[in-house]
Amino acid sequence: MQTAETMINLEDLTKVFPGQDEPAVDDLSMEIYEGEIVVLVGPSGCGKTTTMKMINRLIEPTSGRIFLEGEDVTKVNSDNLRRRIGYVIQQIGLFPHMTIADNIATVPKMLGWDKKRTSDRIDELLEMTGIDLSYRDRYPKELSGGQRQRIGVARAMAADPPVLLMDEPFGAIDPITRDRLQDEFLRLQQEIRKTIVFVTHDIDEAIKMGDRIAILRTQSKIAQYDTPEKILTDPADDFVADFIGAGASIKRLRLSTVDEIEPADWPVARLSDSREEMRNKIRNSGKDYALLLDDRERPKRWVTAEHLELGTPLEEAGRPAVAIVESNASLYNTLDTMITSYKGSAIVVDEGGRYKGVVDFDTVLEAINAMRPQEQTRDRIERERRAGDDER
Amino acid sequence: MTSQATTSKGFDGAARLLRYLGMPIFLAFACLALYLYISSKELDSIERRNINANVITARLIEHIQLAAISTVIVVVLAVGVGILLTRPFARRVTAPIVGIANIGQAVPSIGLLAILAIIWTGGFWPAVVALVAYSFLSILRNTMVGLQQVDRSTIEAARGMGMTKLATLFRIELPLAVPIILAGVRTALIINVGTATLTTFTGAGTLGELINNALRLGREDTVLVVGSGLTAILALFVDWLAGVAEDILRPRGL
Numbered sequence: 001m002q003t004a005e006t007m008i009n010l011e012d013l014t015k016v017f018p019g020q021d022e023p024a025v026d027d028l029s030m031e032i033y034e035g036e037i038v039v040l041v042g043p044s045g046c047g048k049t050t051t052m053k054m055i056n057r058l059i060e061p062t063s064g065r066i067f068l069e070g071e072d073v074t075k076v077n078s079d080n081l082r083r084r085i086g087y088v089i090q091q092i093g094l095f096p097h098m099t100i101a102d103n104i105a106t107v108p109k110m111l112g113w114d115k116k117r118t119s120d121r122i123d124e125l126l127e128m129t130g131i132d133l134s135y136r137d138r139y140p141k142e143l144s145g146g147q148r149q150r151i152g153v154a155r156a157m158a159a160d161p162p163v164l165l166m167d168e169p170f171g172a173i174d175p176i177t178r179d180r181l182q183d184e185f186l187r188l189q190q191e192i193r194k195t196i197v198f199v200t201h202d203i204d205e206a207i208k209m210g211d212r213i214a215i216l217r218t219q220s221k222i223a224q225y226d227t228p229e230k231i232l233t234d235p236a237d238d239f240v241a242d243f244i245g246a247g248a249s250i251k252r253l254r255l256s257t258v259d260e261i262e263p264a265d266w267p268v269a270r271l272s273d274s275r276e277e278m279r280n281k282i283r284n285s286g287k288d289y290a291l292l293l294d295d296r297e298r299p300k301r302w303v304t305a306e307h308l309e310l311g312t313p314l315e316e317a318g319r320p321a322v323a324i325v326e327s328n329a330s331l332y333n334t335l336d337t338m339i340t341s342y343k344g345s346a347i348v349v350d351e352g353g354r355y356k357g358v359v360d361f362d363t364v365l366e367a368i369n370a371m372r373p374q375e376q377t378r379d380r381i382e383r384e385r386r387a388g389d390d391e392r
Numbered sequence: 393m394t395s396q397a398t399t400s401k402g403f404d405g406a407a408r409l410l411r412y413l414g415m416p417i418f419l420a421f422a423c424l425a426l427y428l429y430i431s432s433k434e435l436d437s438i439e440r441r442n443i444n445a446n447v448i449t450a451r452l453i454e455h456i457q458l459a460a461i462s463t464v465i466v467v468v469l470a471v472g473v474g475i476l477l478t479r480p481f482a483r484r485v486t487a488p489i490v491g492i493a494n495i496g497q498a499v500p501s502i503g504l505l506a507i508l509a510i511i512w513t514g515g516f517w518p519a520v521v522a523l524v525a526y527s528f529l530s531i532l533r534n535t536m537v538g539l540q541q542v543d544r545s546t547i548e549a550a551r552g553m554g555m556t557k558l559a560t561l562f563r564i565e566l567p568l569a570v571p572i573i574l575a576g577v578r579t580a581l582i583i584n585v586g587t588a589t590l591t592t593f594t595g596a597g598t599l600g601e602l603i604n605n606a607l608r609l610g611r612e613d614t615v616l617v618v619g620s621g622l623t624a625i626l627a628l629f630v631d632w633l634a635g636v637a638e639d640i641l642r643p644r645g646l
Contacts, residue, residue, distance in 0.1 A: 058552055082554035093549025097567050097643035107553050139645030155553070165552075 006070075007163060007195040008032040008055060013064035013220075015050055023062070024050045026219035034162075035193040039206040042216035042223075043243070051220045052165050052199045056085045069162065083107055086156030086164035086194070090171040092148050094140040100126075100151055101136040107159040125154040128188065146177045153185065157192070164196045170205065182208060203244055207232065207251055215240050229255050233371055250332065252371060258334045258348050259327035261367035263357025266291060266345075271300060271315065275308045291321060291347065297354035299324060299347045324349055327356055335364060415632040419625050426621045433614055442605055442615045448622070454597040455626065458516065459584040462523035466580055470528050471573060474535025475561065486536075493532050496525040501587045505594045514595035523587055527580035534576025538569030567643045574641060578634035585627045599623045 008031070015025040025047045032038045040048040053059040055066060057078040065074045073081050094103050101122050108118040126133055129150040140148055149169065156164055170178045186209065189196070200206055206213045207228045214225040217239055224236040232252040235241040244251070267281040267290035282290045282305050292301040292314060303318035310317065323341030325334050327348050338346045338361065345360040430443060441447070470493075477486045496504075504525060508518040542565050550560045566573075589600030602619025606612055 056552060058548070079554045079556050082552060084554075087549065087552035089545055089549060089552065091543070091545030091549075093543070093545040093547075093552075095546060095550070095564060097645045099645070106550075106555070110554060110559075141645060152549075 005034045006031045007034040007068070008197070009067035009070075010051075010055070011065040011067070013051070013054055013066070014062050015047075015054060015059060016062045023219055025054070025061075026221060028064070028220045028222070030214060030222065030225060032195060032197060033212075034195050036211040037189060037196040037198055037209055039198045039200060039210035039213045040216060041200055041203055041206040041210075041213055041243075042220075043218075044201055046216045046218050047220035048199045048201075048216050049167055051216070052167060052197055055163075055197060056082045056087060056165055058082075083110055083159065084161050084163070086158075086161045088152050088156045088164065088166040088169045090168040092152035092169075092172075094148055094151060094155070096140050099137050099139060100131075100143070103140065103151060104155045104158050106155060107161075111159055113159075121158060125157060128191075129154045130184065145173050146181060149173060149181055150184075153188075157194070162195060164194045166196060166198045168200050169198070171200070185209075204251065207255065215243055229371070249368065253332040253335060253368070254330045256331045256367070256371070257327065258325055258329050258331060258346075258359060259356070261331070261359065261363060263348060264345070264360050264363045266358040268293060268355065271295070275314075278303065279305050279308055289318070289343070291355070291358065292317075293355050299349065299355050302342065321347060323347060324353075326351060331364060331367070334359060338364070412636060415628065419629055419632075422621070422625050426618065426625075430614065430618060435614065438609055439611055439614045442602055442611070443618050448602075448618070451597055451599050451601055452622065452626070454516075455585070455588050455599045455623075458519055458523065458588045458591060458596060458598060459581065459630070462520045462527070462584050462588075463577070463581050465520065466524045466527050466531055466584075467577055469524065470531035470576075470580075471535050474532050474539065474573075475566075477532075478536050478539040490529075490532070490536075493529040497527075497529040499525075501526050502590050502593065505591060509594040516596050518594060519588070519591035519596035522591065523584045526587055527583045530579040530583065531573070531576040534572050534579075535569065538572030538576075539565055541572065542568045568646070571638070571642050571646065574634075574638045578631065578638060581630050581634050582627060585630050586623075589623055599626070 010028055010030050010032075013025055013028045014023050016023045028051060040051060042048050050059055054061045055068075057066070057073075060078075061074070065072055067073065068081070068084070095106075101119075104122045104125055105118050108121060113121070122136065123133060126135065131147060131150055131154070135143070135147070140151070143151065152169070156166075170181055173181060182205070198206075198209055200209075210228050212226065213228050213231055215223045215231065217223050223243075224231055224240045229252065231240065232244060232248045232255070235244060235248070241248070265285070267278075267285040267287055269278045269281055269290050270293050272295065278290055278292075282288070289302050289304045289307075291299055292303060294300050299321035300315065301318045301321055303314075307318040319342055323337050323345065324347045325337050327350055329337075329348075334346050334348075338344055338359070343360075345358050347358055348356045350356055433439075435443060473489065476482055477489060501522060505519065505522045508522055512518050546564060546568070547560060550564045551557075555563070588596075588598050589603060592598050592600030592604050599619050599622050602615055603623070606614070606616035606619055609615070
């Protein structure tokens, strides 16, 4: 991230709409790095969409300059510029009278690609976005909202532009589908590594999607421009803290995965081990129960020393080993699993289901504290704010 | 499932065939009935002078020419003006121009014809001008509504991808406005076919001449039946043609 090149550079951008005294965007400067998703987020009317539309000059800036890949594009032909920048909007705006293939082919056609190349690219994009190739010759109205959204993204990426602008791309989709599309898109971004400017008013979406978040106040003034982790743990001011809203720490937990924390030291034994050995392990560990693994390292049972005395077959001794999370699970999900689990602990496994460790509340708490060096400052801000609320 | 789909498709096909063929068949029968009715009559010399193949064909051709040419002209003019008036730069002049078009339709057509005959001349071209003025509004209004109802986000997407303004107009806006524009064209055609009968008073002939003669000479049960009958049949036929054209020209996927 530190070594990344600057892809987009906005320099003192200002937009005053005709007939208005106040600028919609006032002297905004910001750098956007190659391969990152930068989310512009802020309350409605803060100028985030205007800012984004100035990048592809759907809105011409009143003053200031725009650089794309180091080139000053403030005055170049705007139609040609836009063909180099993918564009996805909330309403998607598929052309209803054109087939899916023709929709996707819009920019390649304008760039004069030959038929074969365009057609191959359409197939590639449909595959990439998980749309069946049989949809090529269908019309947008035959598609579901989620499919249309995918086609919208495919169309924006058709000519493989280095930059994608997305204006609330998941805004008009039901929450369940939205969540799935967001995940899909993040996975896709792992492969394509585009530079993406993403506009939303939803801070949770920003935290989920953004490599970097710019929180904007009115007139597109940057309140804070940083990684989601930093913004959640160390908000620059009250405006940012307010905008993040309650539960910043909980939100922060979504950004870390369980394999980033040190698992607790836990007694582990194999089903093939002797009962004596297990008893010793439990005694020596200071915990009251041990985890039994099968011959393929998969967690099977939780047992206490008493369970071992009962003489039931080990496969059925004690309690089943539930509350299992994969090592790429977020701390948020891990905590959720722990809360509903038997002893307040969760078993971490790898993709193959093999045991990697156990986490409990103490380990998670330790990790959370380590994430928040600015704990004190934040608490103070919080206290002051609450005091202010009381006075009112 | 498959067989059901096939039958329903077959049924749709049959329904469409009936819709497409029903009107021409009906009109053919109407022509035949008209012919048989006149054949059963003993015609006097006045009637024979008005009801014969040469006269009827000549009037019919005049009528069709007048309606067709005026419609072509009005389509070109009104669609063009409609496009211009929906561009952002024309925002200020939109209301006055629509107002003028309104006047064109509000003035009684016969009055407009008379004025043109007085200040200019009679005959074919003044009749064309009158018909154009009279049917201008229906196409203009539909063109404007058709273009304005195109989803803004569709246009924004096109512009955002680097489509030029002109390409957006021709590849996105106009195709999406076609159904509504065609509905206006159809209305204009019907207006023109109907109003063309009135142009006989300023010397443009048309089937209106048969009707006018019949009324002047008191031959209501023969000449009037032929004149008005043929006018009605022509109007229905043109409407049917326009309907078929609408179906064919409507973009798929809408």
